[in-house]
Amino acid sequence: MNAERMVFEMIKSKKIVRRYRRKPVIRDRNVIVSVLIPVDVREVSREELKLEAKGVVFLDVPLIEPTFEKEIKKIEVVTKKEVTVPSIEYTLKLVSVVKYTSKAFQEVKIKDIVKEISQITTLTRELVNHILENIPTLEFSVAENVEMKAxxxxxxxxxxxxxxxxxxxxxxxxxxxxxxxxxxxxxxxxxxxxxxxxxxxxxxxxxxxIPEGLDPLYHTFSSPLSRILNMPLLILAEPPSNFVYEYMEFLKRVLREIYRVRLGGLPNPLEVSIGFDEIKFDIRASKAISIVRIDDIIDKTRRKEREGEELREEIFHTLSDRIKELYSQNLGFLVVYGREVEKLLKVELPKAPRLLRVKIVEDESIFKLCNLMWGLVHEYCKVPIERLKEKGLNLDAYVVELExxxxxxxxxxxxxxxxxxxxxxxxxxxxxxxxxxxxxxxxxxxxxxxxxxxxxxxxxxxxxxxxxxxxxxxxxxxxxxxxxxxxxxxxxxxxxxxxxxxxxxxxxxxxxxxxxxxxxxxxxxxxxxxxxxxxxxxxxxxxxxxxxxxxxxxxxxxxxxxxxxxxxxxxxxxx
Incomplete structure (x- = not known):
């Protein structure tokens, strides 16, 4: 017992190392496979213990040998029927679903409406009530004399x-x-x-x-064309002495713009220089600009048919009839252009409802005025007078080109x-x-x-x-x-x-x-x-x-x- 106790104490103090006994299981030429089998502690001799006690002791740990059960051929299942499940009490609160049940239609009766309804008081309402409660009173006094002033x-x-x-x-x-x-x-x-x-x-x-404004057309034609009202107008236009200042196309465009401003729309154009007998009854001023070139008519008719004062008188009488018809016409212009207008003035002036005499100022400034009138403001001074003369052109051609x-x-x-x-x-x-x-x-x-x-x-x-x-x-x-x-x-x-x-x-x-x-x-x-x-x-x-x-x-x-x-x-x- 003392030896075994000594062994366990040595084991406990980790001074003993276990020993094994080799048991060869496979042998070969160069290799021997052996199993180390631990030696039972009880098999250790006292002499070994003494020797080992002097020095390092080897402790051999025994291996657990596997054990195999026999083959199970039958497996029985054992079930315990009497099993008690632990009981737990729960308190359940069930909520029932609300069901809709329709009721029979009931008769609706209209009762008296409450007349005095209480209104919601707001800040705006208080403000309005305050204004209504504090309306100023009016007092009337004797009126003072009032002087008429501008x-x-x-x-x-x-x-x-x-x-x-x-x-x-x-x-x-x-x-x-x-x-x-x-x-x-x-x-x-x-x-x-x-x-x-x-x-x-x-x-x-x-x-x-009121400052006096400018009227460039008045100074150009020596007549206030812009002051025409809604009535027919007879214009007696005198030709210029220089061909460069022929102005009838210029005048027609001025009259057209005046018509569009005063009445609106475009006037009917009519120009007579030949074939006077065919259209002499169509000459009128109402809603039109009728140009009668009397010098051309007399000159061309004299060559073909007759000469002398008889022809001139016939044309003058025809124009006289047309002038007498102006009293019942709308706004329009009857322009008689030529040097023969002086004789027409002596005969028919009292019978015209309104008459203007037109004669253009023969100066280079008229070309500059046309530049301003048709949008060449910054270059209005540039007038190609010499170029127009070289090409045989005049003011009329220049105005048409500008427009x-x-x-x-x-x-x-x-x-x-x-x-x-x-x-x-x-x-x-x-x-x-x-x-x-x-x-x-x-x-x-x-x-x-x-x-x-x-x-x-x-x-x-x-x-x-x-x-x-x-x-x-x-x-x-x-x-x-x-x-x-x-x-x-x-x-x-x-x-x-x-x-x-x-x-x-x-x-x-x-x-x-x-x-x-x-x-x-x-x-x-x-x-x-x-x-x-x-x-x-x-x-x-x-x-x-x-x-x-x-x-x-x-x-x-x-x-x-x-x-x-x-x-x-x-x-x-x-x-």
């Missing part, structure tokens, strides 16, 4: 910016609407704003004197599809043609191109046919320098009295707090320059920085101010 009509003395208009409400009005999208155009119709007082320039004797160039330049603008698509046409009937004239639309395109190229305005800041309340602006611009700018094109066609149309345009735009530019094409501005200048002088005293007139320079594609245009007219020294 009344000023029409120009806004002071216009507040658009941003301040919404701060002034003339009347408190509470309305309830169904929520919906409100556009800026509708907003201007709904809001009642306090506008600045309108004061028109005084036209009485006590007011300032063709004027409309050619405008047509080039209309060939730019992108530019045309950005300009909306107007729905206003200008000359009873169901819309605006081609000149009016082309001028709008001209203005848009000028704003894009010269003023460098972004396209998103330019609007055409822009609605502000009940107004439709031809071109509306958010200008970086001028702010909200309205640009109106006025061809004056069909207006009758141009200054009345211009006054209405000025007043309606400026009372909206806008700056206004009015663009008038060159022919109309030249013909009615006197009236337009007087109107501008009246209004610029009240609106020095908010109203401007312009015309066109078709070659440079720029707008020309009225001041610059008048400066060019004055330099001609036509008076």
């Amino acid at each position: 009344l000023e009509k029409g120009i806004v003395s002071h216009v507040r910016p658009v941003s301040e208009l919404l701060n002034y409400v003339s009347k408190l009005r509470i309305t309830f609407h169904t929520p919906r999208t409100i556009s800026a155009k509708e907003l201007s119709r709904e809001i009642i704003a306090k506008m600045s007082r309108v004061v028109f320039p005084s036209l009485t004797k006590g007011a300032y004197k 063709r160039r004027f409309y050619d330049e405008l047509e080039k603008l209309l060939s730019d599809i992108r530019l045309v698509l950005s300009v909306e046409p107007s729905k206003r009937d200008e000359e009873r043609i169901g819309g605006e004239s081609l000149l009016h639309y082309a001028t709008k395109v001209f203005i848009v191109k000028y704003l894009l190229d010269q003023e460098k305005i972004p396209p998103e800041n330019i609007f055409t046919e822009y609605e502000i309340g009940d107004l439709v602006i031809d071109v509306f611009v958010n200008h970086p320098k001028h702010g909200e700018l309205a640009i109106e094109v006025e061809t004056l066609y069909g207006t009758g009295i141009p200054v009345l149309k211009l006054r209405r345009t000025i007043e309606t735009r400026l009372t909206k707090g806008l700056k206004l530019w009015i663009v008038i094409p060159n022919p109309q501005l030249t013909i009615f320059l006197r009236d337009i200048m007087q109107l501008y002088e009246l209004y610029k005293r009240k609106y020095p920085d908010r109203l401007n007139f312009f015309t066109l320079d078709v070659k440079s594609k720029k707008l020309v101010s009225l001041e610059d245009f008048v400066k060019c007219i004055r330099e001609l020294k036509l008076s």
